[in-house]
Amino acid sequence: MKIAFMIIHVLICLAIIAVVLLQPAKVQGLSSAIAGGAETFFGKNKARTYEGKLSKLTTILMVLFVLSSMLLVYLLNK
Structure with missing residues (x-):
């Protein structure tokens, strides 16, 4: 049970990394922000x-990610 949740947690982490890397950069400078x-x-x-x-x-x-982290802490301290 713990190993299954760890694998799910790692997959969520990899998905977060991929989605963040796919997002375009928002570096336009202060003048364009104003x-x-x-x-x-x-x-x-x-x-x-x-x-x-x-x-x-x-x-x-x-x-x-936050929910799976809290679940893992609960399961590992049980």
Whole structure:
């Protein structure tokens, strides 16, 4: 049982690494953050884009990571 959860935990970790590496860099400098950053932040279809889907997947994987970490701590201290 413990080994199965450890394998799932490692797979979640690898998925997080892959999803984070797939996300494009957001290095645009301070001037673009002040001038044009609001346009992309309040975009209507941001959740439907590739970046939006990766962001949502990252959030889901991070929640699963935290839950699996807590479950592993509970199982290993039992």
